[in-house]
Amino acid sequence: MAPANRAVAVSHVGKIRSNNQDSAYAGHDLFVVADGMGGHAGGDVASAIAVNRIREADKEYATAAEAEFALQAALIAANSLLTETVFEHPELTGMGTTVSAMVRVGDQIALAHIGDSRIYRFRDGELKQVSIDHTFVQRLVDSGRITEEEAMVHPRRSVLMRVLGDVDASPEIDTWILDTQPGDRWLICSDGLSGVVKHDDMQSALASHESPKAVADRLLKQSLDAGAPDNVTIVILDIADTGRVDTLKDPVTVGSASAPLAFTTDVKPVRANRLPTLRLHPVRPATGPTHFEPQSEDYLDELIEEDERRARRRRLTWLIGVIVLVVAIVLAALFGYQWTQSHYYVGASPSGKVAVYQGVQQSLGPIALSHVYEESTTDVSSLPAYDKQLVEQTINADTLTSARQIVEQLTDASKQ
Template sequence: MKLSFIAHSETGPVRKNNQDSGYASPRLLVVADGMGGAAAGDLASAVAIDQFRRVDERAAADRDHTLRGEDMLALLAGAITRANDKIADLVADDPELEGMGTTVSAYLFDGDRLALAHIGDSRAYLMRDGELRRTTHDHSWVQSLIDEGKITEEEAATHPHRNLLLKVLNGQAATEPDLELVDIEPGDRLLICSDGLSGLTDDESITRAMRRPELTDALDELIDLAHAGGGIDNITIVLADVQGDDERPAATGTGEAAVAPLGEPVTNDDGTEDTLVRTPPAAGAGSDAPAEALEPIVLGAATERAIPAVRHRTAAERAAAESDEQLLVESERDDEHERYAPTSPPRRRWLRIALGVLAAVVLLGIGALAGNAWIGTQYYVGVAGENVAIYRGLPDDVAGVPLSQVSEVTETRVSDLPRYFRDRVAENIRASDLPGARNTVAELRAAAELCIAQRNTEPPLDPQPTPTAPPGPTPGTGESVAPGASPSAGTTPAPRDTGSANPSPTTTSPTPGVTQECG
């Protein structure tokens, strides 16, 4: 089998720069959605694509076809690890880059099946016989709510916390991707996209577009769907058809939206550029050329964002970055050397023992510094008194000594939050970094404000009639209420609709899954 592929990346009608990156070749399809705004999300996605481009070079050199199955998964996992390490090094060199990150979704093809690697909320799909299914699972808060049965897919599309990611490639330690082998067959169609498409349209509409016979037609319709959904994010799409060995591969490139000459960007009316790339088959190759002769496509930020070199690390920095396992290995090597070293005279033996103790103390000190340095990069959102607060460190203690301290106390009161969020804050919400914690706090504040607004619009619980008012019929009942008497249960005025837990069928809560939990 072989892949016929096409790809597209654009800034979109709202954003000012493209932080998405993409890559497509006969062996590898990747989309990386950068995040961080001014904190260089475009750099993060370009770093990821650079590492995956090297994976493709390794796969292209595998002439003996030994790179299969678990080996492909290991290769993808290694690319993600190296990209994450590079992002960490860049942030260490330039603190202004703190907060940048990227999602990654990738298919690696060995001629028989796919290896999938995924982290974040970009999506990969597979269509077979006209039926579309996702092969990735979003690493987002709203997806966790869907998994727990607390909200529906429809509510997730408009949820105020839909952009909160639980896992992303940002230089932090928790970057374990989802890895899976996917069986394919001729006639299958593959899609990888950023949430500039999947976050603005539903799977049913994507399915209809994917059923178009020609890849270019399918791509153009997917782009139209993203624009119709508001076009509020960068849009990156990689499409591929799985073909039998006897089929002719189609030329690679972009859809009709790419009207620029080969290899040149499209300039928008506002002066911004969409990094659209048309890549024809290799020189001298026609439409009958083998798939291996088709040139790879690089898309988006990866075509124009330079990746800075990382400066040389000092010994102290390298020691702080070492893991406990590495320290243990070094210690075991020292013990092994001492075990088989020649016996020294008594005086020199005492000196050796003293030096050994000193070395052990130094190693422990380095380990403590490394652990403390790592703890200092961790953040979570919890409770401080009656308010929501951001903590630096871990929500644990060692021998009664807390491993965290309050970094920021917000004005948001825990009692103003919806019940579900109160419980989550009480259990502590982990964040990948300080900007991530602040984003969580901002979303919690928005949820609290909705609850406060709901509470302020509720009518008084026990309205009192005017004492001098004469008895009269209660509207809609034909009965009278004596002066000064409280209305009976059957005559209590109906409260106004305030978005409570049981709205009428014609009322839609502005924040599905949030205002219903206020109280």
């Protein structure tokens, strides 16, 4: 790829997945990332169909509004193709794909988005996410139920509420227009990057003055170094001027859309009289794991209720844990104190008498672990020099009886 290119598209299968279900396209004016789902037999097909259809919108537009409308129409058309493909090949039931796309028109960008792939804008040293994730946890964040930090580790963080696929004939697609300016750097990526590489690390990489290709390779390496549990797809566009100049000498397609679309089925296509618009739920399970769930209010309520139950269980677990810890500390303190009170020694009392002490000669902060148990009438000052030194330094005794015998011996010595 020539150094003059101001855009790039790269895709990698990652370290865990067996196939690449992502697709992406970087053209003259159009830039797209799609993250497919539906298991081995469906995710790659879904993203490839979507990108192959949407890239037909890579044209010159008179206005950003015209480009926005064309993008929305392209995504709706891609959704219809996915529905028709499932109709012809029932084994692909449940497949779907996210799509994040943008078209540059002069000093503006028209955007279209559905799912949890992301669109970022890097400007003046700050990286900002301009798309909104259509996920269950994002709903929880927006409603104030959880924080952004909690969303990163939430067990339902991969549940999508909106995608292109055979689940909705009229999916709700976010479209909008933003201004851009020379020096801006735009990033579109699948969650294989945004879900693994930290925001600050992405910002640091995009702040580099390196070419889009070098930056994309750096971001890809960071994801791979972090384990890359999912496919990683990155599209970067640099804005150098406000005029229309081809950002790529040749459009680039990567991921599953870069290979010929080929899939077979042992199931004979069935053409029944049915209305695809009524197929809001798959009639049979997907052939592999999927992270899409239907966007119905009943289902959302069930997820929220489930999350609240999980939160209550988590709080109860923490409470029980804290109680157990406190009880353990209290019991340890009690047993420890009882152990110290089974010891005795002989020393000088505050009044200068020879005394038997119960406990040990240590303290925990301001708390002394010993006290005067018995005080004799013998003055420490009346003892011979050697015995006086021993008492002042304290004399350990195995039992209370032994301590009393030591006091008697010292008393006798003081009278001699």
